[in-house]
Amino acid sequence: MSMSLPPGHHESHGPSRRTLLKGIGAGAGLAVGGTMLIPGTAQAHNTVPQYTIWGEPTYYQGTRTSFHYNAGFHTQLANWLSFYFSRTPITWQWPLQLHLLGVHVDKPGMHQYGRAIDFERIVFTNGTTGGRFNGFDCRYNEWKSKTGSALEVVRREYWAGVAGLNYHFKYVLHYLYNSEHHNHVHVDNEASGSGLSTFTTGTTSQVKFVQAALNYIWKIPTGIDGVWGPETDGNSAKVLQRVNYGGKLTTSQNHWLTFCRVSLLQGSTATTW
Secondary structure (H helix, E strand, O other): OOOOOOOOOOOOOOOOHHHHHHHHHHHHHOOOOOEEOOOHHHHHHOOEEEOEEOOEEEEEOOEEEEEEEOHHHHHHHHHHHHHHHOOOOOOEEEEEEEEEEEOOOOOOOHHHHOOEEEEEEEEEEEOOOOOEEEEEEOOHHHHOOOOHHHHHHHHHHHHHHHHHHHHHOOEEEOOOOOHHHOOOEEEEOOOOOOOOOOOOOOOHHHHHHHHHHHHHOOOOOOOOOOOOOHHHHHHHHHHHHHOOOOOOOOOOHHHHHHHHHHHHHHHHHOOOO
């Protein structure tokens, strides 16, 4: 079905011109530096060290740092970042800085296999001024005290970033999931594997994302309780109707992916469909 796009966006099912230009220069930005943060046990879990994702440098506590990844997961992250970048405003330019709290960590779960990542923030370059700004700030513990338009903007951009991650990964744990994730967003591919994500009404993190997106991106008042009920079902369907897609999130994977994609587009500039 056709879908009108708000001005200032660069929606495409393939790479945008901005993304292609970025890719041309990415190979020149692979010089290594910083410190090796991850212990040698990462090798036993078949992970490989990388200083970048999609050619953009990674940092830990302000220092350029390498992290150990499962190779397939690292490729998925590169695909996600290309997808996310091409759907942000044209003034949100590269080079980027990816500030992380961890990838491979020797503890139970996907972190021990390098198949999970904790995002602290993503710093963009302002294409007009050349300055830097946080386009996706995952530190809810720091910005939750903001008020007025400052809170509205950072919160909207946060959920836009979460929307882009939900497109690619089923497990995206955000500040509404629990207090442990107030300073980062956790992502892993345990459930989604090598494919794009699917939606299930019993996944609390996904349901709370939908409810938050309805409130903070689409301005449709909806209770945030992690329970998929008639209100959430009906309000999310309104979004699909607004973008001329129709149906419900539970209709098919494409309906879910469309909701994630248009929420990223809407949330990154707050343009109204």
